[in-house]
Amino acid sequence: MVLQLLNRPAMRPGEARLPWDDGDFSVRMLAEHLDDTHDLASRRPSTVDSHVAWLRTLLSAGRHRVLDLGCGPGLYLERFASDGWSCVGVDVSPAAIAYARSRAAASALSCEYIAGDFRSVDLGEEFDLVLCVFGELNTLPVDEVHAVFDVIGRHLSPTGRAVIEMSTRAGVRSKGTRPSTWYPANGGLFAEGVHLVLTENAWFEQSDVSVQRWWIVEAGVTHPRMLGSTTWWHEPDSGTALRRSGLTIEQRCGDLSGRAPRHGDEFETFVLRRLDSSLSVSS
Numbered sequence: 693m694v695l696q697l698l699n700r701p702a703m704r705p706g707e708a709r710l711p712w713d714d715g716d717f718s719v720r721m722l723a724e725h726l727d728d729t730h731d732l733a734s735r736r737p738s739t740v741d742s743h744v745a746w747l748r749t750l751l752s753a754g755r756h757r758v759l760d761l762g763c764g765p766g767l768y769l770e771r772f773a774s775d776g777w778s779c780v781g782v783d784v785s786p787a788a789i790a791y792a793r794s795r796a797a798a799s800a801l802s803c804e805y806i807a808g809d810f811r812s813v814d815l816g817e818e819f820d821l822v823l824c825v826f827g828e829l830n831t832l833p834v835d836e837v838h839a840v841f842d843v844i845g846r847h848l849s850p851t852g853r854a855v856i857e858m859s860t861r862a863g864v865r866s867k868g869t870r871p872s873t874w875y876p877a878n879g880g881l882f883a884e885g886v887h888l889v890l891t892e893n894a895w896f897e898q899s900d901v902s903v904q905r906w907w908i909v910e911a912g913v914t915h916p917r918m919l920g921s922t923t924w925w926h927e928p929d930s931g932t933a934l935r936r937s938g939l940t941i942e943q944r945c946g947d948l949s950g951r952a953p954r955h956g957d958e959f960e961t962f963v964l965r966r967l968d969s970s971l972s973v974s975s
Contacts, residue, residue, distance in 0.1 A: 703894040705901045705922045706833065718787035720881050725765050725788060734767055735826070743948035744771040747821065750853045750963060756820035759847055761810035761840065762828040766792030766803060772821075773801035780819070782810040811839045818849040825857040825948060827959060830864060830923050837926055838933045844964065845937035854939065854964040856928065857948055861900060863958035864925040868895025868902030882919065886911045900925035928962055939964045 711717045724733035731739070755776045760769050763781030765788045773779045779802060783789055789807045796803035806813065822844050829837050844854045872892040882889055890907040901924050908917040928934060929941055943963035946953040953960055
């Protein structure tokens with residue numbers, strides 16, 4: 693096993709992805725989403741509250757329709773729905789969708805949750821606010837990002853706003869330049885029971901891509917499992933793909949609370965509107 697790890701193949705972008713549609717992994721990821729001691733899978737409740745407060749200001753007063761692409765367990769949508777907004781969330785994780793549905797049913801919230809791929813979803817209706825946050829787009833190669841822009845363009849109402857939150861180049865680079873490490877675990881994201889997690893990271897300067905690998909060594913198992921994640925840096929303010937999807941950038945912010953961008957930010961937020969909309973929506 694040691695030789696297998698020492699002689700592992702060279703890292704390359706897109707070589708493996710986390711198994712989002714795997715039931716066991718999905719359940720373990722849900723636990724990470726709901727753990728409010730860290731911001732690794734979802735933001736802490738107080739942070740989500742501040743984000744939703746700012747997002748509301750992008751639209752006029754009243755109740756609106758919200759679509760969240762990559763909604764996870766519905767932490768953003770349940771806050772909008774508590775104010776009477778009508779919400780739809782799409783996510784590939786079966787455990788996250790099941791949790792979000794149960795929360796909505798228990799509180800009689802106007803939320804519909806769809807288990808599916810937000811890269812190709814077509815609901816045949818328009819929304820006043822479309823979200824794709826926490827760097828979801830950076831987990832996709834550029835052609836798939838363009839497909840998501842098309843999804844946003846199809847679903848955004850003429851006077852609506854879309855908000856995408858993407859990793860900055862500094863944020864992507866920081867993932868790939870972290871030192872390799874290892875740690876023992878008993879349960880957690882990667883496996884049940886006792887296991888060892890070896891992590892390695894790589895930054896591909898010319899491609900603006902970071903790759904992370906996790907080698908999982910479980911007790912009594914002779915062959916380690918490898919999971920991988922690729923993070924691409926994309927530059928949406930170049931505009932070409934957005935225009936093709938009928939979108940344009942209205943505002944660029946440093947975070948989902950609307951503050952100005954700062955050097956070294958890990959994420960940046962873009963407020964989009966329809967190209968054919970000359971109307972300004974204010975709070």
